Amino acid sequence: MKRELAAAARDLAAYIKTLDENLAEFPRGEAAPQPKIAAAVHAAENPLPAPSSSAGPEAPDMASLSETVKNCRKCPLGYARLNAVFGVGSDTARVVFVGEGPGFQEDHQGEPFVGRSGQLLDKILETVLGLKRSDVYIANIVKCHPMKNPETPEAHGNDRPPTPEEISACRPYLDEQLRAIKPACIVTLGSVATKVLLGMDKGISVMRGQWYDYPVELFGPGHPIKVLPTYHPAALLRNPNLKRDTWEDMKMLKSFLENGKIA
Ligand code: SF4
Numbered sequence: 001m002k003r004e005l006a007a008a009a010r011d012l013a014a015y016i017k018t019l020d021e022n023l024a025e026f027p028r029g030e031a032a033p034q035p036k037i038a039a040a041v042h043a044a045e046n047p048l049p050a051p052s053s054s055a056g057p058e059a060p061d062m063a064s065l066s067e068t069v070k071n072c073r074k075c076p077l078g079y080a081r082l083n084a085v086f087g088v089g090s091d092t093a094r095v096v097f098v099g100e101g102p103g104f105q106e107d108h109q110g111e112p113f114v115g116r117s118g119q120l121l122d123k124i125l126e127t128v129l130g131l132k133r134s135d136v137y138i139a140n141i142v143k144c145h146p147m148k149n150p151e152t153p154e155a156h157g158n159d160r161p162p163t164p165e166e167i168s169a170c171r172p173y174l175d176e177q178l179r180a181i182k183p184a185c186i187v188t189l190g191s192v193a194t195k196v197l198l199g200m201d202k203g204i205s206v207m208r209g210q211w212y213d214y215p216v217e218l219f220g221p222g223h224p225i226k227v228l229p230t231y232h233p234a235a236l237l238r239n240p241n242l243k244r245d246t247w248e249d250m251k252m253l254k255s256f257l258e259n260g261k262i263a
Contacts, residue, residue: 015127015247060176062091068173069143075169077142077162080150083110087139087177094184094257096137097121098174099232100192103159107145112138117233121189124233128250129257137181141196142170167196178225179218185256186214186225187249190232197227204229209249211262226262228253 066086072078085102088111097113105115113121113133121138125131142162149158162170178186188194191204198212208231213224230249231242255263 011128015124015243059182060180062177062180065173065176065180072143072173075144075166076150077144077146077166077170080147080153081144082107082153084143085110085112085140085145086143087137088112089133089137090135091137091181093135093137093181095187095253096139096178096181096183096185097187097189098193098197099138099140099189100196101140101142101162102145104145104156106140107153112140113233116237120233120236124246124250128247129254137177137183139174139177141174141193142166143173144170161192171196175216175218178214182219183225184260185253186227187253188227188229190235193232194229198229204231204235208245209252211252211256226256228256 069084069086072084078084081102085106089096099113102112103115105118106112112118122133125133125136145153146160146162146166147153147158148160149155152158186197188197191207194204194207195201197214198207199215200207207229210229212227212229214227217223218225228249231246236242236246252263
């Protein structure tokens with residue numbers, strides 16, 4: 001027991017050192033808090049969209065789904081984006097990480113979590129889970145960059161939260177991705193993704209560190225995808241004190257992936 005505790009303490013110290021080195025590279029204040037998002041996805045105002053079971057029992061084809069998203073104009077974001085940001089990683093991943101939407105860097109590169117938050121996410125994956133981004137799948141709830149001024153996609157500081165209408169329009173794509181990948185679990189990154197996917201109006205500090213069932217039955221009754229909420233990496237950039245909680249969440253994820261069940 002003593003040996004296990006000592007090993008856990010060493011793991012935690014190594015993780016914190018790695019993240020400290022990473023955090024030191026980044027100025028504080030990336031992705032300023034977005035209080036409007038919380039209001040926009042309040043469960044009462046934005047009920048969980050209906051399950052996308054209308055797509056039928058066959059798993060969707062990711063390549064054609066990606067092509068559909070690339071050409072999508074279902075909401076106004078499709079007319080301002082530089083690139084649709086479909087998702088990245090393994091199409092057979094056991095875990096899917098979900099954020100709220102692309103920002104400036106993602107819009108420019110067409111890939112989710114490629115800015116400073118993304119680099120930190122990569123570091124967490126590697127340090128705690130021993131995984132690369134190509135081992136997991138990473139996606140967002142909305143696939144196009146929500147901008148304050150859609151006329152200036154080249155401007156920095158132009159990010160805004162997605163509206164409930166944009167979330168409702170785009171959300172079925174995420175469920176289609178999940179139906180194709182068939183992951184064992186989802187990790188929601190931050191308050192917005194957690195509220196939207198779980199339909200619960202509680203803050204991330206309350207929701208994190210516990211497993212939930214994804215309320216959309218993509219694979220029939222009795223086969224829920226497990227959901228683990230944790231902090232958005234941008235929150236760790238703003239407040240490094242959150243990294244210990246994130247480490248604990250990632251250890252829970254590691255245990256689930258290794259044992260196939262919740263400890
Ligand atoms: S955000 Fe989603 S629904 Fe809106 S245009 Fe982009 S892909 Fe289509």
